[in-house]
Amino acid sequence: MGLHADLREKLISDYAKLSPQMQKAARHILDHPNDVALRSMRSLARAADVPPSTVTRLMTAIGVDTWQQFRDHYQNRLLDLPASYANRARETQNVSQDVDRDQHLLESIARTEIDNIDKAFGAELRGRTIDACVAIENARQVFVVGRGAAYPAAYQFAYAYRLFRDNVVLVDGRSGAFGDQLRGINRRDVMIAIGARPYIRDTVRAVEYACSQHCPVIAICDSDVAPIALDAMIKLIVSDKSQSFFQSFTAAVSLVQAIVALLVARGGQKALERIASAEEQLAAFDTYVEDPSPTRNS
Amino acid sequence: MGLHADLREKLISDYAKLSPQMQKAARHILDHPNDVALRSMRSLARAADVPPSTVTRLMTAIGVDTWQQFRDHYQNRLLDLPASYANRARETQNVSQDVDRDQHLLESIARTEIDNIDKAFGAELRGRTIDACVAIENARQVFVVGRGAAYPAAYQFAYAYRLFRDNVVLVDGRSGAFGDQLRGINRRDVMIAIGARPYIRDTVRAVEYACSQHCPVIAICDSDVAPIALDAMIKLIVSDKSQSFFQSFTAAVSLVQAIVALLVARGGQKALERIASAEEQLAAFDTYVEDPSPTRNS
DNA sequence: AGAGAAGCAAAACAACTGTTTCAAAATATG
DNA sequence: CATATTTTGAAACAGTTGTTTTGCTTCTCT
Numbered sequence: 282m283g284l285h286a287d288l289r290e291k292l293i294s295d296y297a298k299l300s301p302q303m304q305k306a307a308r309h310i311l312d313h314p315n316d317v318a319l320r321s322m323r324s325l326a327r328a329a330d331v332p333p334s335t336v337t338r339l340m341t342a343i344g345v346d347t348w349q350q351f352r353d354h355y356q357n358r359l360l361d362l363p364a365s366y367a368n369r370a371r372e373t374q375n376v377s378q379d380v381d382r383d384q385h386l387l388e389s390i391a392r393t394e395i396d397n398i399d400k401a402f403g404a405e406l407r408g409r410t411i412d413a414c415v416a417i418e419n420a421r422q423v424f425v426v427g428r429g430a431a432y433p434a435a436y437q438f439a440y441a442y443r444l445f446r447d448n449v450v451l452v453d454g455r456s457g458a459f460g461d462q463l464r465g466i467n468r469r470d471v472m473i474a475i476g477a478r479p480y481i482r483d484t485v486r487a488v489e490y491a492c493s494q495h496c497p498v499i500a501i502c503d504s505d506v507a508p509i510a511l512d513a514m515i516k517l518i519v520s521d522k523s524q525s526f527f528q529s530f531t532a533a534v535s536l537v538q539a540i541v542a543l544l545v546a547r548g549g550q551k552a553l554e555r556i557a558s559a560e561e562q563l564a565a566f567d568t569y570v571e572d573p574s575p576t577r578n579s
Numbered sequence: 580m581g582l583h584a585d586l587r588e589k590l591i592s593d594y595a596k597l598s599p600q601m602q603k604a605a606r607h608i609l610d611h612p613n614d615v616a617l618r619s620m621r622s623l624a625r626a627a628d629v630p631p632s633t634v635t636r637l638m639t640a641i642g643v644d645t646w647q648q649f650r651d652h653y654q655n656r657l658l659d660l661p662a663s664y665a666n667r668a669r670e671t672q673n674v675s676q677d678v679d680r681d682q683h684l685l686e687s688i689a690r691t692e693i694d695n696i697d698k699a700f701g702a703e704l705r706g707r708t709i710d711a712c713v714a715i716e717n718a719r720q721v722f723v724v725g726r727g728a729a730y731p732a733a734y735q736f737a738y739a740y741r742l743f744r745d746n747v748v749l750v751d752g753r754s755g756a757f758g759d760q761l762r763g764i765n766r767r768d769v770m771i772a773i774g775a776r777p778y779i780r781d782t783v784r785a786v787e788y789a790c791s792q793h794c795p796v797i798a799i800c801d802s803d804v805a806p807i808a809l810d811a812m813i814k815l816i817v818s819d820k821s822q823s824f825f826q827s828f829t830a831a832v833s834l835v836q837a838i839v840a841l842l843v844a845r846g847g848q849k850a851l852e853r854i855a856s857a858e859e860q861l862a863a864f865d866t867y868v869e870d871p872s873p874t875r876n877s
Numbered sequence: 878a879g880a881g882a883a884g885c886a887a888a889a890c891a892a893c894t895g896t897t898t899c900a901a902a903a904t905a906t907g
Numbered sequence: 908c909a910t911a912t913t914t915t916g917a918a919a920c921a922g923t924t925g926t927t928t929t930g931c932t933t934c935t936c937t
Contacts, residue, residue, distance in 0.1 A: 289803075293803050293804060296804045296809075297809075301915095302914075302915065302916095303914095304804070307804070308802055308804055311802060311803045312801070312802050312803075315658060318617065319654050321893080321894060321895085321924095322895060322896095323894065324893095331916095332915075332917080333894095333896080333916095334896080334897080334915080334917090335914095336895090337896060338915095347895080347896090348895060349895085359658075360617075383709050383712075383841055383844070384705050384709070386840065386844055387700055387709075387837055388700065390836075390837045391696060391697065391699075391837075394700075394833050394836075398689060398693055398829075399693065401689075402685055402688070402689030402692075407682055407686075411681050411682075414681075429866075430735070430738060433731030433732070433734050433735045433832060434731070436730060436734070437728070440728060440730070441728070441825045444825070479867040479868075480867060480868050481866055481867060481868075482866060482867060482868050485868050523840070525836070525843055525844070526843060526851070526854055527739050527742070527836065527839060527840065529833075530735070531696075531829060531832055531833045534731060534828070535688075535692050535827075535829045538688075538821070538823070538829065539685055539688045539689075541823065542688060542821070542824075542825065543681060543685065545823055545824060545825075546681070546684055546823070553824070556824055568727075568779055568780060569777040569778060569779060569780060570777075570778045570783050599884085600884075600885065600886095619894095619924060619925085620924075620926095621923075621925075622923095622924095630885075630886050631924090631926080632885080632926080632928095633885080633886085635926055646924095646925060646926085
């Protein structure tokens with residue numbers, strides 16, 4: 282069956298030997314194989330931010346005579362994919378039942394996750410999400426609280442938000458006690474509290490303290506009657522349904538990202554400039570490995 | 580939002596009213612739908628033995644403005660993307676822009692996120708996800724690396740995994756240098772590295788070190804040729820496409836959760852017992868507030 | 878029969894395709 | 908440092924794309 286070796290493999294194995302621009306092109310092809318099948322070479326080149334000639338050169342570099350050949354390969358791949366799906370199902374049945382069971386579990390997890398996100402961006406929540414943005418924009422200081430499984434979401438928000446604003450405190454209880462980090466919180470601030478059952482005491486206490494200081498709270502949680510939601514000004518209820526023993530904070534992470542995206546969109550040019558300068562700073566600190574190829578897909 | 584439900588249906592229902600030559604064209608399209616997606620209009624016309632103008636006329640006859648629209652529809656059908664996602668952007672372009680820009684942004688974020696997760700649980704990746712589980716099960720020690728925006732995913736995994744197994748190290752560079760945490764890593768261990776462009780130097784270095792010690796690597800990243808994927812044993816490619824400046828690690832978080840869920844499912848009774856005891860321990864530490872309102876969703 | 882309409886294909890069209898050429902820019906080599 | 912080599916993007920190219928126009932044929936109806 283090794284009539285023509287898999288072009289994708291070829292692309293990966295030769296990747297290191299390619300010139301930077303060709304790598305950029307190769308990378309885009311690897312990341313967006315369907316573009317090869319469906320779009321034109323020039324438009325793919327545009328999407329990869331590379332002149333058309335680079336793509337042609339890449340073809341000769343990997344030993345393909347013409348773009349047509351390359352495209353044909355990917356078109357066939359696309360047409361065969363549904364078939365191989367069925368084959369895989371048959372294979373897995375032969376191999377063992379366990380694998381089949383695992384596949385099904387993964388499938389059902391995917392469905393649940395998508396469902397959760399779908400709900401998180403439902404009509405009712407969209408309005409409240411915008412309200413939350415307004416509250417954050419007007420706040421003097423933004424405190425983010427999330428412990429345990431909710432910590433990733435809290436961290437995510439603080440990390441992204443800090444790229445264009447510096448008035449955020451991630452209350453992680455690591456650097457000093459809770460009390461230290463919440464010192465001075467007042468009605469002009471806002472607290473974003475993230476959590477789901479079982480509710481972690483620390484988070485609840487942080488919310489209670491914020492409320493006692495008349496600081497408005499945005500609660501991202503699993504229920505209108507969650508302890509952290511009871512006194513919240515804005516309640517963003519996300520589903521944490523999951524197939525496993527472990528609650529899923531995917532929707533919360535997603536929602537938190539969306540809030541940041543909204544804040545940036547509403548912040549306009551100024552926000553973008555701040556982000557640019559933050560990224561410059563990171564680059565100056567030698568944080569990233571050089572890989573200066575932006576993968577824009579139109 | 581109810582644009583023409585399905586062009587194929589339209590073609591069939593209008594078939595009788597078409598002129599003979601148009602019927603010939605329509606018939607070919609119905610019999611060879613993939614030709615629409617993959618070939619050019621003229622070449623399809625040749626295959627149908629019809630002049631190109633007939634195809635154009637057919638388009639107007641069934642109420643489609645341009646061949647491009649028609650082709651887009653069939654391309655998306657081929658990709659079996661749920662109806663109207665990213666590629667569909669052109670069709671859904673005619674929307675009121677200024678009234679509820681925020682609402683639309685949220686909607687489009689939701690679509691992208693769902694799309695990302697959908698891909699993360701696609702057919703190709705499911706197999707590799709199971710492979711990753713096997714590797715993790717057999718590992719002496721599991722090292723998880725993820726910096727910056729990828730940290731939430733790494734944390735998520737470590738946190739959930741620790742509930743039923745204690746052989747995980749979250750390499751966060753916080754407690755001591757990287758070197759300390761990776762000390763003793765060898766071929767019997769496994770490293771889970773999470774990252775996307777721009778690749779953070781620390782993560783890349785950690786992977787390089789792991790490889791130098793012959794420790795297999797499971798890379799969760801955005802490309803087959805990402806620096807952390809190049810030498811990885813298992814590559815789990817997740818899309819980090821996002822509407823904002825900020826890459827989305829939602830799919831990575833989701834995938835990581837799925838891996839844990841799978842590990843538990845495969846671990847059987849023993850894993851469940853460990854989780855139970857971990858939760859008891861947490862309860863004993865008074866971590867959670869007692870929650871008198873059992874909001875179980877059936 | 879012949880006026881009018883409808884169907885049709887060939888030609889014309891501008892825009893875009895994949896490829897090659899060539900000189901400048903970047904990089905390596907001495 | 909200058910030189911040789913590679914890498915790169917703009918321009919040029921012939922061919923193809925989707926669409927429109929044009930004029931010819933075929934059918935229909937009094």
